[in-house]
Amino acid sequence: MKKYLKLDKAHLLINHGPVCLITSYDGKKANIMTVAWTTPINWEPPLIGVVIGEQAYSLKNILKTNEFAINIPTRKILKETIFCGSTSGKNIDKFKETGLTKCQADKIKVPLIKECIGHIECRVFKKYKFGDSVLFIGEVLSASVDDDLFDKCLRVDKLAGKTLHHLGGKYFTIPEKIISERS
Amino acid sequence: MKKYLKLDKAHLLINHGPVCLITSYDGKKANIMTVAWTTPINWEPPLIGVVIGEQAYSLKNILKTNEFAINIPTRKILKETIFCGSTSGKNIDKFKETGLTKCQADKIKVPLIKECIGHIECRVFKKYKFGDSVLFIGEVLSASVDDDLFDKCLRVDKLAGKTLHHLGGKYFTIPEKIISERS
Numbered sequence: 087m088k089k090y091l092k093l094d095k096a097h098l099l100i101n102h103g104p105v106c107l108i109t110s111y112d113g114k115k116a117n118i119m120t121v122a123w124t125t126p127i128n129w130e131p132p133l134i135g136v137v138i139g140e141q142a143y144s145l146k147n148i149l150k151t152n153e154f155a156i157n158i159p160t161r162k163i164l165k166e167t168i169f170c171g172s173t174s175g176k177n178i179d180k181f182k183e184t185g186l187t188k189c190q191a192d193k194i195k196v197p198l199i200k201e202c203i204g205h206i207e208c209r210v211f212k213k214y215k216f217g218d219s220v221l222f223i224g225e226v227l228s229a230s231v232d233d234d235l236f237d238k239c240l241r242v243d244k245l246a247g248k249t250l251h252h253l254g255g256k257y258f259t260i261p262e263k264i265i266s267e268r269s
Numbered sequence: 270m271k272k273y274l275k276l277d278k279a280h281l282l283i284n285h286g287p288v289c290l291i292t293s294y295d296g297k298k299a300n301i302m303t304v305a306w307t308t309p310i311n312w313e314p315p316l317i318g319v320v321i322g323e324q325a326y327s328l329k330n331i332l333k334t335n336e337f338a339i340n341i342p343t344r345k346i347l348k349e350t351i352f353c354g355s356t357s358g359k360n361i362d363k364f365k366e367t368g369l370t371k372c373q374a375d376k377i378k379v380p381l382i383k384e385c386i387g388h389i390e391c392r393v394f395k396k397y398k399f400g401d402s403v404l405f406i407g408e409v410l411s412a413s414v415d416d417d418l419f420d421k422c423l424r425v426d427k428l429a430g431k432t433l434h435h436l437g438g439k440y441f442t443i444p445e446k447i448i449s450e451r452s
Contacts, residue, residue, distance in 0.1 A: 102436050103285055125307055126320070128320075133400070214395075216395075252285055256450060260444070262442065263443070265344070
């Protein structure tokens, strides 16, 4: 079961810096792209920034439809996450190649990835080009998370909640446990 | 001992999404601010995005000097990191209050925090306002890291390399170990 988050809480899915799978759709084929370069931007309106290389196949999908979704993968799909980050969707269907499952979004035409624990649906609010990168500022239209994996915060202490954090190259890390000031 | 990183590798200090301590300086007093909302933006020129609330005392420092530094704290200074994120520098000197140690930067007048394991010196390249937030795009002028804590990537598997990742509210997580596709 999933539960919906208030839009100004959507950023709590990425606040700790996990790798994200960005889905996009050109009207015919959906694509999946792995990105580590994201950040919350603002609460009201709820905005999230996502950086995409100008060579990325996903770029033209997003420019065409002005929509994308942020899907939060975990260690369980590390292999698929690396695959989607090291191949182009130009000549392949990454959903088919990985076996990841499409599910319908609430507010946009872009499919979500069922195997991910959290989903944020975005419409492009602004975009800026810097060097070889495009920074998309997405306005959050809907956000949801696996019911078991969120109470006061994302439950990265649970086995099913081990988000992936990209250290560069082929190296990732996963969260150990939840700590607070008294830990 | 610290070693310098090539400027297009500076982003590897924040690629996995750690909380950062932003230092700034108005010519008289330095300030420290805790931020979770950062992202690499581009390699060449090397750019990093940092989001700061418009109410933050650090904002006027950065607007005045167009400089800031990104310091990477670890679990060892969790208490100081939380303190700097929950107090304003308007009426206090956070270096004095926390006991954190200033050290000189290479390219900017803003002091760095000695107890942090990595440092990125930035000059403001662009800035954008969204709602109550200001997104600073900083150009990296210098970047360094503790020699023991970086080889192919940041060594978050070592005790001294346990960066902090903010889950929201009073909750943080720390990295467990380094994994790659074969793990």
